[in-house]
Amino acid sequence: MRTTIFVATLAMAMLASASPELQAANTTAAQIKRAANGFLNAFSAEQEKRGFAVAYKTGRLDSRLALATCNRPLAVSFSSDVWKTTQPTLQVACSGDRPWRMFLNTTVTIDGDGLVAARPLARGEKVTSGLIKAERVTVNATRRGVITDPDQLVGMEMRRGVNTGTLMTPDLLSAPAAVARGDHVMITARSGNFSVNSRGKALADASVGDQVLVENLSSSRTVKARVTAPGQVEIPM
Template sequence: MRITIFVTALLMSTIPGTVMASGTTAEQIYSSAENFLDAFAKEQASEGFSVMHDSGKLDARLSLATCEKPLEVSFSGDPWKTTQPSLLVSCEGSRPWRMFLPVSVTITGDAMVAARTLGRGERLTESALRTDSVVVNSTRRGAITSEDQLIGMEMRRGINAGTVFTPDLLLSPAAIERGDHVIISARSGNFSVNSRGKALASGGIGEQVLVENLSSSRTVRARVTAPGHVEIPM
């Protein structure tokens, strides 16, 4: 199936009225876009992903200011999070212009899916995971392709078997639970002082929690650095 590219967007020129019949043609723009997408598909194939891209004929009457340099093409949207990204085609010559071309890009490959129904708060283990061939870029959240990113994580909500794992489904497990005794490190550069404390809230690594210093009875806000360890700046 081929999808017609509609030239929707933005023509920018430093000189008004630079659209010229003898300038850059639709065929040149089409060829540059196709070459870019072919290179992207080849690059992803080396990583085990199959890429299909659909692009149709541009309006043959389209003609822009002549570009003395090869046209530059890049994605203006993330092709891993949508099947309808845009290409930015631009000329950086003496009469620069830009144009956005919507295209269809389908990236198929192995991604992680639920091997069974999973409940909210369930800790993920290897037995809960399997791989399946999916359209990886069919969700804006981005499909997770590595098992290492999942094992040990907790489910933010329940899902059915076969559901593709995306980052929004996951919670980092708490490294510290409320009431746990922790080591508080007050750090400045390479110098640190340790004291004992009690966590007043649960938190994962990198999160901030309130901790009671058992020596001074003061409550401080500290960053969780590891299970049983928090840190505050001096």
């Protein structure tokens, strides 16, 4: 029989080690809490190696809770993205002869070096290493995701203006245009290993990977192409 118990909560994945208590007549609230805390402690230790500091607290469980005996180690995992919320849910599950699962509320904060604007940045401004700086932040405090690697920022353009100290998140950035309206581009028509090149003119701005209309300067036809690199577009044959 599969019993599913939902207790409003938060969390992530891994097996907890077996202990004599897990083989008791029932799986108790105390045993579930120990499994959850063991999982979170292991997560904290792993992130510490990467330069992050993790603090956590598990939610309350009714001490009278008693679930079917689990003849396998309890499996604990985050059921939501711990890097985008400070209140992830933990799933605690038994996959033994009498399987069950439940969810446990948690509070988890992950502190680390996030990147912020070193000065006010204008819309359309290209980000350089001198325009950003590292600052200690709670990296999972925003669902937008915090950028911690400078290589993900340098060369990108600002979608909108921001003030000094604004935390840099992916939604603030866009890839710079690889072709601009009016640019002359090389059009490659490709089929397998066979390709034909011709000259064209871009009719709009576009970044690598975007679709853009280009005018073939030989035929005067307008075609839709995919930008593959600065000044280069490709169409299927």
